Amino acid sequence: MMASFFRRPARRVAAGMAAGVLTAGLGLAGVAAGTAPAQAAALTPKLLFVGIDGAGEIARVDAANAPNLDALRAQGTWGSTLLYSSASDSDWGQKGAQTLSGPGWSTMLTGVWPAKHHVVDNTFSGKQYATYPSFIDRIEQVSPSLRTAAFATWSPLVTNVTAGGTILHADTSLAGGPDATTAQAGVNALADPATDVVFVALDDVDAAGHSYGANSTQFTQAIETADARLGQLLTAINARATRASEQWTIIVTADHGHKPTGGHGGATIPERSTYVIVAGDGVPAGYRNDIQLADAGATALSRMGITINPSWGLDGVPVGSHAADVFDGLRPSLLTRSGETGIPTTVKGYTHTPPAGWSVDNSAMPTGGMEEWKGWTFTTQDFWSRAQASQARENALLVRDVFAVADSDEWDDVSHGSGAFDSTLLTPQYPVTAGQTVKLSFFSDFRAEGSQTGRVSVRFNGGTATQLAALTTTSENGLRTVTATVPAGATNAQFLLRYTGTNNWYWAVDDFKVTTS
Ligand SMILES: [Ca+2]
Ligand SMILES: [Ca+2]
Ligand SMILES: [Ca+2]
Ligand SMILES: [Ca+2]
Numbered sequence: 001m002m003a004s005f006f007r008r009p010a011r012r013v014a015a016g017m018a019a020g021v022l023t024a025g026l027g028l029a030g031v032a033a034g035t036a037p038a039q040a041a042a043l044t045p046k047l048l049f050v051g052i053d054g055a056g057e058i059a060r061v062d063a064a065n066a067p068n069l070d071a072l073r074a075q076g077t078w079g080s081t082l083l084y085s086s087a088s089d090s091d092w093g094q095k096g097a098q099t100l101s102g103p104g105w106s107t108m109l110t111g112v113w114p115a116k117h118h119v120v121d122n123t124f125s126g127k128q129y130a131t132y133p134s135f136i137d138r139i140e141q142v143s144p145s146l147r148t149a150a151f152a153t154w155s156p157l158v159t160n161v162t163a164g165g166t167i168l169h170a171d172t173s174l175a176g177g178p179d180a181t182t183a184q185a186g187v188n189a190l191a192d193p194a195t196d197v198v199f200v201a202l203d204d205v206d207a208a209g210h211s212y213g214a215n216s217t218q219f220t221q222a223i224e225t226a227d228a229r230l231g232q233l234l235t236a237i238n239a240r241a242t243r244a245s246e247q248w249t250i251i252v253t254a255d256h257g258h259k260p261t262g263g264h265g266g267a268t269i270p271e272r273s274t275y276v277i278v279a280g281d282g283v284p285a286g287y288r289n290d291i292q293l294a295d296a297g298a299t300a301l302s303r304m305g306i307t308i309n310p311s312w313g314l315d316g317v318p319v320g321s322h323a324a325d326v327f328d329g330l331r332p333s334l335l336t337r338s339g340e341t342g343i344p345t346t347v348k349g350y351t352h353t354p355p356a357g358w359s360v361d362n363s364a365m366p367t368g369g370m371e372e373w374k375g376w377t378f379t380t381q382d383f384w385s386r387a388q389a390s391q392a393r394e395n396a397l398l399v400r401d402v403f404a405v406a407d408s409d410e411w412d413d414v415s416h417g418s419g420a421f422d423s424t425l426l427t428p429q430y431p432v433t434a435g436q437t438v439k440l441s442f443f444s445d446f447r448a449e450g451s452q453t454g455r456v457s458v459r460f461n462g463g464t465a466t467q468l469a470a471l472t473t474t475s476e477n478g479l480r481t482v483t484a485t486v487p488a489g490a491t492n493a494q495f496l497l498r499y500t501g502t503n504n505w506y507w508a509v510d511d512f513k514v515t516t517s
């Protein structure tokens with residue numbers, strides 16, 4: 001792909017995408033979105049969405065000669081991320097979803113996790129596509145006059161051959177491949193000026209993974225071939241006579257990765273690995289730590305000018321739109337492992353030092369236990385879920401980037417003094433006025449088994465805490481809110497999250513928001 005692919009100034013930026021600084025290196029003219037002349041014609045949003053089955057481990061892309069994927073990453077917004085895994089926890093979290101194609105494609109296309117779309121394997125049984133349709137089906141529902149096309153070598157994405165697995169109902173579709181045919185169908189659709197959205201699903205990388213493993217030269221070559229096909233699609237976009245009046249978005253992602261020896265479905269990091277790349281006119285360049293697979297579908301809708309209705313219940317957000325929360329700011333201070341032995345020594349991912357204004361009270365903690373998990377810890381999905389696979393930590397997917405976790409299970413793996421894990425996370429003191437209602441909302445993944453409790457309390461001006469909620473079962477995952485009335489004389493409110501438990505399991509929380517009304 002030519003470096004000048006996104007050659008025009010971006011005159012409009014779709015909802016959800018931050019206006020970026022356009023650099024000369026992209027061949028763009030450097031006109032920021034906000035400075036566009038008022039008379040500039042509105043650009044027509046267009047979308048190319050490419051999924052490369054099984055190619056989710058970005059290190060495999062790095063190892064290949066993949067100039068198009070490299071250029072899109074250099075020019076766009078992207079991030080590596082990890083998937084769910086329920087290999088040994090089919091009864092909890094994400095409905096038992098495995099790192100298979102059915103749940104992977106369903107997540108990226110619908111913008112919700114398996115807990116909502118219910119596709120956990122390649123049978124598609126229990127699918128909830130009527131409630132959580134793919135972005136193409138939503139586009140067709142909201143703007144049926146838009147011309148959509150979907151081409152998939154893996155047939156279940158566009159046909160009924162596998163237990164009614166159809167997720168894509170585009171105006172034009174083709175199933176069955178081979179990849180050369182699938183890609184050529186994409187090129188042909190892009191040659192039609194009337195086409196608005198093209199989805200292409202390639203499958204040869206996954207086939208190479210199953211036959212030879214991700215460590216093989218065949219796997220690397222398959223990535224290079226997929227990259228060349230991506231290049232054909234990008235060339236077709238640039239060749240459009242109407243290109244100058246269009247705002248193009250290119251999204252590239254994958255449904256899962258492959259083990260070094262081949263195969264997927266389990267909980268290892270290579271199998272759980274994927275990435276989302278979003279490049280295009282007006283999309284800033286940069287790596288983000290907060291990107292998740294469900295964001296792909298939400299980004300597709302947003303970039304096509306579709307306003308995301310909160311009633312749709314999307315878990316994903318348009319890439320670039322997630323505001324960093326206070327824990328995300330701890331990333332530069334994250335440490336490598338201390339007591340854990342299964343986490344690679346190069347992976348940074350925990351700290352006990354809270355953000356400014358926050359504190360942790362460990363005065364009730366017994367001595368000893370696993371160093372990383374002594375009391376509330378600030379960690380990442382990458383670090384935390386490596387501590388021990390297949391205990392459903394992989395399924396805590398409502399948290400992003402850095403979050404707080406109280407993990408009495410991992411703590412208990414090293415001998416400690418008598419008594420239970422007992423640690424309290426204290427928020428800052430937020431200014432309030434008597435008579436107001438103060439509300440705390442946060443994402444919460446609470447996994448219970450046996451005797452453990454998560455308590456949310458509030459106290460005013462440092463006084464006695466009042467309990468607002470107590471979590472004891474895993475059924476309470478999701479966005480939690482608690483409210484309290486500010487008493488007479490109070491000028492600040494502080495929330496306390498106290499977790500008590502022993503071996504089994506944990507409480508992960510993130511994205512705290514405090515408001516008054
Ligand atoms: Ca249509
Ligand atoms: Ca966070
Ligand atoms: Ca344990
Ligand atoms: Ca353990």
Ligand SMILES: [Zn+2]
Binds near residue numbers: 054101206210
């Ligand atoms: Zn496969």
